Amino acid sequence: MSFEILTFSFMHRALISGVAIAILCSVVGLFLVLRRYSLFGDAIAHSSFGGIALGLLAGVYPLWTAYAVSIASALIITKIKDRYNISGDASIAVLLSSGIAVGLVIIGLSGGFTIDIFSFLFGSILLVSVDDTVLVLTLTGAILIVILLFYRQLLYSTFNEEQAKVSGIPVEKINYLIVFMAGITVVTSIQLVGVLLISALFVIPNVTAIMYGKGFKQTAIISMSFSVFSVVSGILISYIFDITPAGTIVLVAIGLLAGTMGIKSAGLLSKN
Amino acid sequence: MLKVVEINNLTVQYPDVKALDNVSLVVNQGDFLGIIGPNGAGKSTLFASMLGLNTKYKGTIKFFDEDIKKSKNYLKELGYVPQKPIFEKNFPVTVTDVVRMGLRKESDENKIDEVLQQLWIHELRERRIGELSGGQQQRVFIAKALVNNPKILILDEPVTGIDQQSIDLFYSILRELNFKQKITIIWSSHDLDAVNKLANHVACLNRTLFFHGESEKFFSDDDLVKQYSEASMQEHMHHH
Numbered sequence: 001m002s003f004e005i006l007t008f009s010f011m012h013r014a015l016i017s018g019v020a021i022a023i024l025c026s027v028v029g030l031f032l033v034l035r036r037y038s039l040f041g042d043a044i045a046h047s048s049f050g051g052i053a054l055g056l057l058a059g060v061y062p063l064w065t066a067y068a069v070s071i072a073s074a075l076i077i078t079k080i081k082d083r084y085n086i087s088g089d090a091s092i093a094v095l096l097s098s099g100i101a102v103g104l105v106i107i108g109l110s111g112g113f114t115i116d117i118f119s120f121l122f123g124s125i126l127l128v129s130v131d132d133t134v135l136v137l138t139l140t141g142a143i144l145i146v147i148l149l150f151y152r153q154l155l156y157s158t159f160n161e162e163q164a165k166v167s168g169i170p171v172e173k174i175n176y177l178i179v180f181m182a183g184i185t186v187v188t189s190i191q192l193v194g195v196l197l198i199s200a201l202f203v204i205p206n207v208t209a210i211m212y213g214k215g216f217k218q219t220a221i222i223s224m225s226f227s228v229f230s231v232v233s234g235i236l237i238s239y240i241f242d243i244t245p246a247g248t249i250v251l252v253a254i255g256l257l258a259g260t261m262g263i264k265s266a267g268l269l270s271k272n
Numbered sequence: 273m274l275k276v277v278e279i280n281n282l283t284v285q286y287p288d289v290k291a292l293d294n295v296s297l298v299v300n301q302g303d304f305l306g307i308i309g310p311n312g313a314g315k316s317t318l319f320a321s322m323l324g325l326n327t328k329y330k331g332t333i334k335f336f337d338e339d340i341k342k343s344k345n346y347l348k349e350l351g352y353v354p355q356k357p358i359f360e361k362n363f364p365v366t367v368t369d370v371v372r373m374g375l376r377k378e379s380d381e382n383k384i385d386e387v388l389q390q391l392w393i394h395e396l397r398e399r400r401i402g403e404l405s406g407g408q409q410q411r412v413f414i415a416k417a418l419v420n421n422p423k424i425l426i427l428d429e430p431v432t433g434i435d436q437q438s439i440d441l442f443y444s445i446l447r448e449l450n451f452k453q454k455i456t457i458i459w460s461s462h463d464l465d466a467v468n469k470l471a472n473h474v475a476c477l478n479r480t481l482f483f484h485g486e487s488e489k490f491f492s493d494d495d496l497v498k499q500y501s502e503a504s505m506q507e508h509m510h511h512h
């Protein structure tokens with residue numbers, strides 16, 4: 001085994017966008033996990049499947065239609081949930097299944113374009129272009145800036161909505177902001193792990209980090225580190241052994257979680 | 273005397289029950305008002321309306337002579353301690369993180385240390401909130417409410433499920449806040465003895481307001497106290 005693989009430009013692009021996506025998913029995911037919205041990422045990803053199918057059918061770059069459909073359906077489902085008082089998990093189920101249903105019908109109507117669809121379902125990080133990488137970096141930077149600007153509002157309304165309201169925080173607007181950022185993050189991350197495994201990147205590094213971190217910033221930094229480690233080692237391992245990157249990344253993340261649980265059961269971590 | 277709160281003919285109608293019926297109440301600056309009443313008397317509804325969490329009411333609520341439906345400025349002068357703060361048990365925030373959430377201006381960072389010391393929780397500042405006892409958590413939430421130097425503190429029955437030592441400490445902190453720092457306190461409680469010792473005004477609520485005045489007047493009137501105790505007892509029996 002040599003370090004030759006690190007000289008390939010496709011590998012540079014994969015690693016750069018992979019690291020950016022890892023950071024993005026772990027930060028946005030931390031808010032979702034703490035809001036008991038862990039599967040929301042999954043639901044948006046499934047609705048993006050409908051958007052991708054729509055793009056392929058219409059001959060538009062599928063990620064653009066995926067962005068539009070995912071963000072729109074995430075905001076609409078949030079509105080419906082509030083208006084009709086549907087519980088969080090049920091609204092996620094509605095969003096998840098309607099995205100897949102729309103996708104399947106469109107694929108059926110078009111007579112099928114199975115090959116393209118596969119790269120979106122399972123990710124294709126080694127195929128990212130320079131344009132894709134620039135887009136990933138731009139969106140990651142933009143979302144991180146928004147999170148820093150609204151840090152107190154985001155944290156406070158996640159911690160306790162009622163108290164945040166009394167402190168004058170526009171909780172509903174902040175909820176929509178989180179949903180909007182989650183929509184962008186999911187579609188941006190599809191290239192890395194695909195529609196089917198996206199919620200793994202949202203959830204697993206955060207569940208692991210919560211067992212270590214005391215404060216919020218510390219937990220976020222630990223989660224980012226686990227996430228970046230999983231993505232980088234996942235991409236490299238998968239290339240060396242010629243296996244699927246998406247599956248390998250998620251398995252590394254699960255390995256870190258399992259290891260942490262082991263350390264915790266052995267009594268080496270404080271009980272939180 | 274400066275009026276801090278003025279409530280006029282407040283009525284809240286829920287689909288099956290009238291939670292508050294024509295309640296009028298004035299709280300002056302420096303008052304320490306104890307609101308007492310049995311479970312379901314409408315105390316939480318009254319607070320939710322005052323805090324802007326319930327907007328479906330008839331009548332008016334004014335803070336500092338401004339209708340709260342017209343301006344939310346009063347929230348800047350107000351600290352609120354909920355009955356039992358609900359949060360995920362393993363939510364990764366330290367005591368300092370929680371108090372900082374209450375802080376409106378980041379420039380006031382050293383105010384955090386000040387309130388932590390004042391409430392005897394400075395040594396807990398790096399601990400995760402979920403690891404603390406009920407009494408310690410309660411003091412963290414009081415610290416969060418105090419970090420902006422509020423003029424009014426609203427506390428919703430904040431001693432449920434807390435040990436006696438912490439309750440005593442909590443009461444002495446309240447007394448100091450009202451007496452030394454001249455913070456107006458509005459406090460709902462089941463503990464009649466504590467209200468007698470601490471509050472200088474009492475409001476007796478059971479959907480309607482059936483007494484509001486100086487604490488001494490209430491507690492020297494045996495009929496009133498008896499009436500309250502019976503209502504409270506009936507409610508207590510009803511709940512068991």
